[in-house]
Amino acid sequence: MSYNINDKGYYGEFGGAYIPEMLYPNVEELRQNYLKIMAKPSFKEEFDQLLKDYVGRPSPLYFAKRLSDKYNTRIYLKREDLNHTGAHKVNNTIGQILMAQRLGKSRIIAETGAGQHGVATATVCALMGMECIVYMGEIDIARQAPNVARMKMLGAQVRPALSGSRTLKDATNEAIRDWINNPVDTHYIIGSVVGPHPYPDMVARFQAIVSEEIQWQLKEKEGTSKPDYVVACVGGGSNAAGAFYHYLDDTDVKLIAVEAAGKGVHSGESAATSALGREGIIHGSKTLLMQTNDGQITEPYSISAGLDYPGVGPMHAHLYASGRAEFISITDDEAMVAGLELSKLEGIIPAIESSHAFAVLDQKTFKTDDVVVINLSGRGDKDLQNYIDYFKL
Amino acid sequence: MNKINQKLQEDKKLLSIYFSAGYPSLNDTVPIIENLEKSGVDMIEIGLPFSDPLADGPTIQASSTEALKNGMSTNVLFDQLKDIRKTVSIPLIVMGYFNPILQYGVEAFCKKCQDIGIDGLIIPDLPIDVYNDQYKAIFETYGLINVFLITPQTSVERINFIDSISNGFIYMVSSASVTGSSSGFGDEQTAYFKRIANMKLKNPQIVGFGISNNETFTQATQYAKGAIIGSAFIKFLTNNNLEKIDEFVTNILN
Numbered sequence A: 001m002s003y004n005i006n007d008k009g010y011y012g013e014f015g016g017a018y019i020p021e022m023l024y025p026n027v028e029e030l031r032q033n034y035l036k037i038m039a040k041p042s043f044k045e046e047f048d049q050l051l052k053d054y055v056g057r058p059s060p061l062y063f064a065k066r067l068s069d070k071y072n073t074r075i076y077l078k079r080e081d082l083n084h085t086g087a088h089k090v091n092n093t094i095g096q097i098l099m100a101q102r103l104g105k106s107r108i109i110a111e112t113g114a115g116q117h118g119v120a121t122a123t124v125c126a127l128m129g130m131e132c133i134v135y136m137g138e139i140d141i142a143r144q145a146p147n148v149a150r151m152k153m154l155g156a157q158v159r160p161a162l163s164g165s166r167t168l169k170d171a172t173n174e175a176i177r178d179w180i181n182n183p184v185d186t187h188y189i190i191g192s193v194v195g196p197h198p199y200p201d202m203v204a205r206f207q208a209i210v211s212e213e214i215q216w217q218l219k220e221k222e223g224t225s226k227p228d229y230v231v232a233c234v235g236g237g238s239n240a241a242g243a244f245y246h247y248l249d250d251t252d253v254k255l256i257a258v259e260a261a262g263k264g265v266h267s268g269e270s271a272a273t274s275a276l277g278r279e280g281i282i283h284g285s286k287t288l289l290m291q292t293n294d295g296q297i298t299e300p301y302s303i304s305a306g307l308d309y310p311g312v313g314p315m316h317a318h319l320y321a322s323g324r325a326e327f328i329s330i331t332d333d334e335a336m337v338a339g340l341e342l343s344k345l346e347g348i349i350p351a352i353e354s355s356h357a358f359a360v361l362d363q364k365t366f367k368t369d370d371v372v373v374i375n376l377s378g379r380g381d382k383d384l385q386n387y388i389d390y391f392k393l
Numbered sequence B: 001m002n003k004i005n006q007k008l009q010e011d012k013k014l015l016s017i018y019f020s021a022g023y024p025s026l027n028d029t030v031p032i033i034e035n036l037e038k039s040g041v042d043m044i045e046i047g048l049p050f051s052d053p054l055a056d057g058p059t060i061q062a063s064s065t066e067a068l069k070n071g072m073s074t075n076v077l078f079d080q081l082k083d084i085r086k087t088v089s090i091p092l093i094v095m096g097y098f099n100p101i102l103q104y105g106v107e108a109f110c111k112k113c114q115d116i117g118i119d120g121l122i123i124p125d126l127p128i129d130v131y132n133d134q135y136k137a138i139f140e141t142y143g144l145i146n147v148f149l150i151t152p153q154t155s156v157e158r159i160n161f162i163d164s165i166s167n168g169f170i171y172m173v174s175s176a177s178v179t180g181s182s183s184g185f186g187d188e189q190t191a192y193f194k195r196i197a198n199m200k201l202k203n204p205q206i207v208g209f210g211i212s213n214n215e216t217f218t219q220a221t222q223y224a225k226g227a228i229i230g231s232a233f234i235k236f237l238t239n240n241n242l243e244k245i246d247e248f249v250t251n252i253l254n
Helices: A021-039 A041-055 A065-071 A089-102 A116-128 A138-143 A145-153 A168-181 A199-207 A209-222 A238-247 A314-322 A332-346 A352-358 A381-391 B003-008 B026-038 B058-069 B074-080 B098-104 B106-116 B128-141 B156-165 B187-198 B214-221 B231-239 B242-253
Strands: A061-063 A074-079 A107-112 A131-137 A157-161 A186-189 A229-233 A254-262 A278-282 A285-289 A325-331 A371-376 B014-020 B043-048 B092-096 B120-122 B170-173 B205-208 B226-229
Touching: A021 A041, A021 A089, A021 A168, A021 A199, A041 A089, A061 A209, A065 A074, A065 A332, A074 A209, A089 A107, A089 A116, A089 A186, A089 A199, A089 A238, A107 A116, A107 A168, A116 A131, A116 A145, A131 A138, A131 A168, A138 A145, A138 A157, A145 A157, A157 A168, A168 A186, A199 A209, A199 A238, A199 A314, A209 A238, A209 A371, A229 A238, A229 A352, A238 A254, A238 A314, A238 A371, A254 A314, A254 A332, A254 A352, A278 B098, A285 A314, A314 A325, A325 A332, A332 A352, A332 A381, A352 A371, A352 A381, B014 B058, B014 B205, B014 B231, B014 B242, B026 B043, B026 B074, B026 B242, B043 B058, B043 B074, B058 B231, B074 B098, B074 B106, B092 B098, B098 B106, B106 B128, B128 B156, B156 B170, B187 B205, B187 B214, B214 B226, B214 B242, B226 B231, B231 B242
Parallel strands: A074 A371, A107 A131, A107 A186, A131 A157, A229 A254, A229 A371, A254 A325, B014 B043, B014 B226, B043 B092, B092 B120, B170 B205, B205 B226
Antiparallel strands: A061 A074, A278 A285
């Protein structure tokens, strides 16, 4: 069984391109060209050079000694938090801006929830001198003011999504509507492994640098490229897709996907899609999503804006349905405690998204000689106010 | 013969009206349909509301959201429509996004449509290849016409393919836009209308998106068989009683 995408754009039964005809020419143009463009030596060269000199890759694989001692196992952190702009998101936006240039596009649109992907997109648009419009839910604009300011400083225009719940899901709808209205000159940089094929595959390939580096870094440190476990948080699922990518078909390596349970999986305020979702269509993809019996998409909740999405990428839906990955739900409280613990034990303040992955250490017992790689997808600067409010710091 | 095919044979330009079921009030669905028929409308698209209507502009989005708040659902809509064929004889089409239909069960949905007397479906986010592989036989079993969209960006090859698998009409989206965003047609649109007319497709075309008054209706139907009005009608419903629907229709047709 393969856990990667097939030639029709599906992971198992999940994926595809469930899009209105108005989007077909854009999506089809991308589908026909993305692999060819990515395979060109000149593309690879520019992508690799920017990842090295601009993003600061390779990101370190750090042996977390004090954390390992506490949990009596061998824990490595993949330091995506040290990337330029503070998270893994920039790996994808660098790739997609180069893609957009080669497709002859002059205008970039993106959606953002917490603002991390918006900032990463605004950053690469500034770098390349391209027009940038970021859609963001009106409510998120209010609660993520520093990132809104960053995007503006980088020259992007931030447009509020005023429909529906006025959060990430609605920002994504607005970006898709913009793309319908601007079918010729615009490229839509989706921020996660979601959306119609080929987006989930393209974004996963750009993020795959994470597991590519883990392989050779671990070989240097442990003498093997294979950890026993790779652990990553999942909202849409781009950092997990990157951390899992080169291990997908290597079943010796166990994969753990960590979802946000919010105030409890069954509290009514949760974003644990695998536990609460059913198969359906969201943003052009057949996948697992949280919905009413009637097929209306419901509002998720998590303290972490980056995990606050009612669906999950089709790759992850397949990893869940096939049993290839273990899915664990972590509440707000568990994540916050884990974030504080990492700060005190290792001197690293994680993004609250990443804190969810660390909370697994309390939920699951690893063997003393297990090698556990946790993807530290982002740094906690953006979440400082949340940590302050939560811990009354 | 399917009512849609019968209607398409009439020697006139057709006016089709779209509205979101359950808006302005939950139980307006049937009175709106009856008033539209009495006013001389040729065909009706009943919108099944969805939480995330990707192809729709602010007017239809807002009416969908309001309809859902009012309590509209697939079951409620089917219940409202159960006796519709006792009073209404023009073609009725249900237009909705794929997820609610998928959750109801595509076959159960199609069967229910046939029981009620629905003639066709428009599902903008159901891809053509998925329809052909998985659902075409079901639609045919229950006598439903599936209507596909084309846009100014759709390639000639794809238009010919869509024409080959259609058996009613082709929904011709007037411009690259979501619903309700255009005001008037320019040379570019007219050239597109003419270009499609010259393709001599086997299925007639009905133009939608950007039609709001007599002028745009006349322009759209100069080369096409008919036109569809959605957002402009929903705006009218927001500000007027259902009894005034005939005024809206009269203004479009004259």
